[in-house]
Amino acid sequence: MHAMRWVVSCTLLAGFAPFAYAQDYPTKPIRVVVPFEAGGTVDALGRVVCNQITRQSGVRIVIDNKPGANSMIGTVEVAKAAPDGYTVLNVSPSIVLNPLVNKNVAYDVGRDFVPITAIGIGAGYLLVVRQDLPVNSVKELIALAKKSEKSLTYGTPGIGNALHVASESFAHKVAVTLLHVPYKGSASALAAIAAGQVDLMMLSPATVVPFVQAGKVRPIGFTGTSRSQEFPNVPTMQEAGIDDFVIKGTWVGWFVPAGTSPKIVSRLADEVSRAVNTPQVAASLAAGGFDADGRTPSEFARFVTAESQRFADVLKSAHIELH
Helix, strand or coil: CHHHHHHHHHHHHCCCCCCHHHHCCCCCCEEEEECCCCCCHHHHHHHHHHHHHHHHHCCCEEEEECCCHHHHHHHHHHHCCCCCCCEEEEECCHHHHHHHHCCCCCCCHHHHEEEEEEEEEECCCEEEEECCCCCCCHHHHHHHHHHCCCCEEEEECCCCCHHHHHHHHHHHHHCCCEEEEECCCHHHHHHHHHCCCCCEEEECHHHHHHHHHCCCEEEEEECCCCCCCCCCCCCECCCCCCCCCCCCCCEEEEEEECCCCHHHHHHHHHHHHHHHCCHHHHHHHHHCCEEECCCCHHHHHHHHHHHHHHHHHHHHHCCCCCC
16 A cells, blocks of 8 residues: 555645646546546535536537446546546546456556546435335344345445445344346446345445435435435434444545646646535535545545555455456
């Protein structure tokens, strides 16, 4: 983990000589790659922020969804893009999780990317079950999982995804065996549980609201330190009887290819910070269970390094190994 910290820091500090083209940046639309399906949490929050940046600066931004391989397809595409500020990655912690769980990752976070900033930091995950699963609480879910002849199933946006880690951490904590069913993204995974194809799922609150309102899924627990703003009647895991189990949730951040001018990195970070701290965007983030962020590039680089170490520790404790 020290190697990644050193490379990220040097990437941010190197090359502070002026770049003439940075003064006129941007002169054309910026492409923001979302390495997940349209309709998921990362996509939805990215669109809210991009729309606000366009309103406040007049810069045209084009969202380009490139789902697949737990975000690796879109992430690798950005890593190989020209470092000119016109290709940006809008991504979840999958960017640091993939190298921890997959031996064949075609990018290195510290070598191939410059962190820009975080859009928002999640407050926690909502644990939901399919509507016809005969449980109404976390304790009832645990009891069912322990007595069932077949393992209960859970959906996620992919192997090594933050939701995969959260779900396995829960299973390890309560000593049950659950069967993982990976999908291409949050939207398709949520559609699967809404259709009764999997038994349970961990999700950011924002994506669950319409499905709960439609009676497609039922929330039974929240992994944050306090109850979800969107679901105030759903108990935290501690309130549900699961002591010392808190997962603050995911985050969404922006990255650009290594070698991008520090002036462009700073410009993008400033625009995101302005956007997420407007009342309307901050309210959208809060409604989805996220705290608005917008920290500086150097602060985000340190955060990314710390998150990589944190996930490595969680993966080890949950016995999730490289594959």
